[in-house]
Amino acid sequence: MGPFILPQTAPFRRPEERHFAVLADRHMEQGRPDAAERALDRAMALAPADPALLCRAAAVSAALGRPEQAAARFCRALQLACDQATAHLGLCELRRRQSRLDEAVAHGRVAVMLEPSRPDSYYNLGIALYDRLDIGQATACERKAVHLAPESPGPHFELAECLLLSGQLEEGWREYEWRFRLPGVPSPVPPTILAADRSDPRPQWDGRPMPPGRLLLVADQGFGDVIQFARYLPLVHALCPDPLIACSPDMAPILRQLPGGRRLYQDWNDLPDFDAWHALSGLPGVFGTTLETIPAATAYLQADPRKIDHWRRRLDELLPKGLMRIGIVWAGRSTHGNDHNRSMRLAQLAPLAALDGVALVSLQKGPAQAEVGTYFGRAPLVNLGPEITDFADTMGIVHGLARVVGVDTALIHLAGAMGRPASVLLPYAPDWRWLLKRGTTPWYPTVTLHRQHKPGRWDDAVREVASGLHPKR
Amino acid sequence: MQPQPNDACDCGSGVRAQRCCRQPGHMLGNTALPSWIPDHIGRAVDALDRCDTDTAHRLCVEILEAAPNHVDALKVLVCLLQATGPMTAAIAVLQRIQRLTPDDLAVTQELSGLLLRAGRLREAEVQARNAVRLSPDDPMSHTLLAMSLTDNHQPQAGEFHYRRVLELARPDAITIANFAWNLKLQGRLAEARRLYERAVALDPAVLLTWLGWAQTEEAGRDLPRASRFLARARCLDPSHDTHIFQAALLARQGALDDALAVLEGASGQSADVAGDVAGNGWLERGRILDRMGRHDEAFEAFTTGKAMIRESGRRYADQEAADLFARLANFFIADRLKLLPPPAATLTSPQPIFVTGAPRSGTTLVEQILSAHPAVAAGDELPAMAAVAAGVTQTLGSPLAYPEALSELWMGDQRDGLERMRDDYLRRARRLVPLSPGKSLFTDKMPFNELHLGLIALTFPSAPVVHVLRHPLDVVLSMMSHDLTHGFNCASSLESAARHCGRMLDLVAHYRREMPLRYLPLRYEDLVQDLEPNVRRLLGFVGLGFDRRCLRFDENRRYARTASYAQVTEKLYSRSLYRYRNYMRHLKPVIPLLEPAIHSLGYEI
Numbered sequence A: 001m002g003p004f005i006l007p008q009t010a011p012f013r014r015p016e017e018r019h020f021a022v023l024a025d026r027h028m029e030q031g032r033p034d035a036a037e038r039a040l041d042r043a044m045a046l047a048p049a050d051p052a053l054l055c056r057a058a059a060v061s062a063a064l065g066r067p068e069q070a071a072a073r074f075c076r077a078l079q080l081a082c083d084q085a086t087a088h089l090g091l092c093e094l095r096r097r098q099s100r101l102d103e104a105v106a107h108g109r110v111a112v113m114l115e116p117s118r119p120d121s122y123y124n125l126g127i128a129l130y131d132r133l134d135i136g137q138a139t140a141c142e143r144k145a146v147h148l149a150p151e152s153p154g155p156h157f158e159l160a161e162c163l164l165l166s167g168q169l170e171e172g173w174r175e176y177e178w179r180f181r182l183p184g185v186p187s188p189v190p191p192t193i194l195a196a197d198r199s200d201p202r203p204q205w206d207g208r209p210m211p212p213g214r215l216l217l218v219a220d221q222g223f224g225d226v227i228q229f230a231r232y233l234p235l236v237h238a239l240c241p242d243p244l245i246a247c248s249p250d251m252a253p254i255l256r257q258l259p260g261g262r263r264l265y266q267d268w269n270d271l272p273d274f275d276a277w278h279a280l281s282g283l284p285g286v287f288g289t290t291l292e293t294i295p296a297a298t299a300y301l302q303a304d305p306r307k308i309d310h311w312r313r314r315l316d317e318l319l320p321k322g323l324m325r326i327g328i329v330w331a332g333r334s335t336h337g338n339d340h341n342r343s344m345r346l347a348q349l350a351p352l353a354a355l356d357g358v359a360l361v362s363l364q365k366g367p368a369q370a371e372v373g374t375y376f377g378r379a380p381l382v383n384l385g386p387e388i389t390d391f392a393d394t395m396g397i398v399h400g401l402a403r404v405v406g407v408d409t410a411l412i413h414l415a416g417a418m419g420r421p422a423s424v425l426l427p428y429a430p431d432w433r434w435l436l437k438r439g440t441t442p443w444y445p446t447v448t449l450h451r452q453h454k455p456g457r458w459d460d461a462v463r464e465v466a467s468g469l470h471p472k473r
Numbered sequence B: 001m002q003p004q005p006n007d008a009c010d011c012g013s014g015v016r017a018q019r020c021c022r023q024p025g026h027m028l029g030n031t032a033l034p035s036w037i038p039d040h041i042g043r044a045v046d047a048l049d050r051c052d053t054d055t056a057h058r059l060c061v062e063i064l065e066a067a068p069n070h071v072d073a074l075k076v077l078v079c080l081l082q083a084t085g086p087m088t089a090a091i092a093v094l095q096r097i098q099r100l101t102p103d104d105l106a107v108t109q110e111l112s113g114l115l116l117r118a119g120r121l122r123e124a125e126v127q128a129r130n131a132v133r134l135s136p137d138d139p140m141s142h143t144l145l146a147m148s149l150t151d152n153h154q155p156q157a158g159e160f161h162y163r164r165v166l167e168l169a170r171p172d173a174i175t176i177a178n179f180a181w182n183l184k185l186q187g188r189l190a191e192a193r194r195l196y197e198r199a200v201a202l203d204p205a206v207l208l209t210w211l212g213w214a215q216t217e218e219a220g221r222d223l224p225r226a227s228r229f230l231a232r233a234r235c236l237d238p239s240h241d242t243h244i245f246q247a248a249l250l251a252r253q254g255a256l257d258d259a260l261a262v263l264e265g266a267s268g269q270s271a272d273v274a275g276d277v278a279g280n281g282w283l284e285r286g287r288i289l290d291r292m293g294r295h296d297e298a299f300e301a302f303t304t305g306k307a308m309i310r311e312s313g314r315r316y317a318d319q320e321a322a323d324l325f326a327r328l329a330n331f332f333i334a335d336r337l338k339l340l341p342p343p344a345a346t347l348t349s350p351q352p353i354f355v356t357g358a359p360r361s362g363t364t365l366v367e368q369i370l371s372a373h374p375a376v377a378a379g380d381e382l383p384a385m386a387a388v389a390a391g392v393t394q395t396l397g398s399p400l401a402y403p404e405a406l407s408e409l410w411m412g413d414q415r416d417g418l419e420r421m422r423d424d425y426l427r428r429a430r431r432l433v434p435l436s437p438g439k440s441l442f443t444d445k446m447p448f449n450e451l452h453l454g455l456i457a458l459t460f461p462s463a464p465v466v467h468v469l470r471h472p473l474d475v476v477l478s479m480m481s482h483d484l485t486h487g488f489n490c491a492s493s494l495e496s497a498a499r500h501c502g503r504m505l506d507l508v509a510h511y512r513r514e515m516p517l518r519y520l521p522l523r524y525e526d527l528v529q530d531l532e533p534n535v536r537r538l539l540g541f542v543g544l545g546f547d548r549r550c551l552r553f554d555e556n557r558r559y560a561r562t563a564s565y566a567q568v569t570e571k572l573y574s575r576s577l578y579r580y581r582n583y584m585r586h587l588k589p590v591i592p593l594l595e596p597a598i599h600s601l602g603y604e605i
Helices: A015-029 A033-046 A051-063 A067-080 A085-097 A101-114 A119-131 A135-148 A153-165 A169-181 A191-195 A223-239 A249-255 A280-286 A305-318 A346-353 A367-374 A391-399 A410-418 A459-467 B037-049 B053-066 B071-084 B087-100 B105-117 B121-134 B139-151 B155-168 B173-185 B189-202 B207-219 B223-236 B243-252 B256-267 B275-291 B295-311 B318-331 B363-371 B384-390 B404-410 B417-432 B449-459 B472-480 B486-492 B494-514 B524-529 B531-541 B548-555 B579-600
Strands: A215-218 A244-246 A263-265 A276-279 A324-329 A358-362 A381-383 A403-407 A422-426 A444-451 B351-356 B376-378 B441-444 B465-469 B519-523
Touching (some): A033 A051, A051 A067, A051 A085, A101 A119, A119 A135, A153 A169, A215 A280, A223 A249, A223 A280, A324 A346, A324 A410, A346 A358, A346 A367, A367 A381, A403 A410, B037 B071, B053 B071, B071 B087, B071 B105, B087 B105, B105 B139, B139 B173, B155 B417, B173 B189, B189 B207, B207 B243, B223 B243, B243 B256, B318 B404, B318 B449, B363 B376, B363 B524, B363 B548, B384 B449, B404 B417, B449 B494, B472 B486, B524 B531
Parallel strands (some): A244 A263, A324 A358, A422 A444, B351 B441, B351 B465, B465 B519
């Protein structure tokens, strides 16, 4: 996500204006956009047509979730002074979030021309180009941004996304390590834990063998990431037997299934002593994974036979025999930064719902589950969400389904890791792990990929999945 | 206002309240009777015989002033009140007599009979059961119970008692005709017809026999015969009010002008007809006008009819409905339901298919399609699930009402509660559903059973629920044109029908969010426009193979006992689709109420 950069010099005419503007900047730095807005209201009462104030106010509007107001303020600033790189930068990001990518890119390019020395201009433009899937240009922009601001983590991370998406994994993994330095991203291990009882903090693991139980792995990022990278546990276990693993309790049914996934901790205070640590999501980099060496030969997760039996009986109660049972999920966690791109509405699965001989089994959790209440498609839909308590349940259900169809969420990773057939619906510019243009993925041999043909448009992708299903009639 | 000592009793007996229903307890004991009472009784009876009701009433009041519990005087008063009215007073006085002489068979039978005539069916049934207890060999007791059960939606139990009557007494025309009506209600038209033949052979001069037979023939689609029998009935007593049936019969034969003329001719004479009956006349008139394309007049007739029905006391129980809906939504929450023990595996007896939806949405059509399949018996509108819900408090020994009473299922000694409720439902259903061998499923198409979708899913987790959907504006329009009591009497006005339908759809959405359901939404419009694929889908969903007979549901000889029965005997017709478009002006006030539902169901306005 591109940040809104405030003008570095503020040619304010009156000291009061300057006072309120500085105050607003401070509030914004402290993450208090509401207080910033109050300060800016007072400043703008003194100078309603000041482009620098308008740009600040627009940034505040965006932070308060009012994109239309933000865009209007940036546009007004441009009317007053067309050379406001800040306004172009801001509009680049706003339009990108609204999926108006051509406009976003145009604004980004103007910003770059106006202030070619500002790394933020390249950074924002690069992100807009990534969303438009101009990956070559996006990579060039982010490289330029990295060159201008070598210590700024944002451009490094965006560069990593570009490299990984285009399959240049080796350099990609290196840049990917910048993710923990992004603003607002906490350290995978709290610094106090790393420093406890040592003169120097415990280092990140370098990939060399260690005695049993001396390595700490952190099951970081989303559930999907943990499922995807859990495949590295056996490799770690061979080098450093029985690593300690800090993870969310939700991940226990996943990690316990793998060699090396025995010692799980949910509380930093319970953790035994260790000598080095690594994030699970960084293991591909540690092992130097390339497209050819992704460990994906066999399925590495299995459902518990008791769960399989329970859910088979439950589904047999809820659905007639003879229908092809398709598991669905249409929305991820709404707090995910890219959720507006990756999630859809249940109603957008209409081509699946129109099929005869199919039954939809909703595995959706969270607020989006409510959408089943107003589903009236032809295919019967069973909402199992209310009865799913953990991933062991989900695996038990997935085992009995003909296929799982869904957006880029943990469920797809789960089905893939179990070796079950799955179809993932991907936004136009997908997450790096799905690579470019391919209909399959080296990470999960049983998963097929269905990409948006146009940004924001799901219909073609869903139709593609529907036409590939051949239920008995 | 405080009741005054000399006020007449509220029951309408004309006796002082202090000597009637509000007697102080100490007066109930026996006291010595004044010597003039026997003479007064004799004179009161004489006056009654002379039809001098004023004198008879005065004499009774005098006796009861002195001896308020004098049974003979009370009995004379009952005779009087039956002649003069009000009926409620006669019933109240009989109830007093019954309390004084609980073992008096004649009193119990008379009370049951009066309650039956007053339409107080549940009370009538209680008294009829008392009569059978008092004298199990008395044919009158069985007649009363047979009639109450038949009218109380338990015709199968009623049949048992008619058969007892015929064992205990010589067959008479009226019993035979009543029994025939019972069989007609069970959809056994051929048997009913044979009994009507016997009834008219015994006594050809009973109007209700001919009228019942005419209605039976109409149900069996022999309209000319129905018309002939109706004419016989009218010959016997031209003043008997048969015009609504007559008009409906004419309309069904396409003689719309004649049908309208019958209703218009009758409207002047029926000033003394009960409000709901007169209201029904207006609804029939509206339906005929609708078919004639005279939509404004039709809607006016619907509005008039509904106003009359409301005047007769049938209004939407708005607050009661709102409270129950809110409590259901509060109780049926995923986290709470997880704690409930599922019922043990289903039994091998025939299992229900719940065909739910608003009345007039096509539930009868769906039942007719399903029951054309050899494995499916038609159960019609079963009051069984509502009865199970109402009985939860008792079943689980809870201090709470339904649905909160279901929380007893969390207690160690109530873990089998859902099984008991399921079995209770099945027992009730078995009494009502004609289940011949080979039937593995039966339908329950009680409209608005969606109210109990949560309880259905708990007690019958594998029972298919087919939710019949239709454009909400078509539904409320059709509810306006028929007399319906479902859903807290919501059909008594356009606005309450719309409000209730909206509430129900919200509740269904809630249930679907909070619990897994075996649920199939089925659009009436899809059935009408594209029958076969939707019948295949329907049969597949309930777990049956496709059967071509289900496409020819119009040939299903079963008689559906609801407002839709005439339509389901016709081939699918598209004039029922989007009929609301003719009434946009009239429906406008409820569009804001229904708009969210219309859009969420995927319809347009």
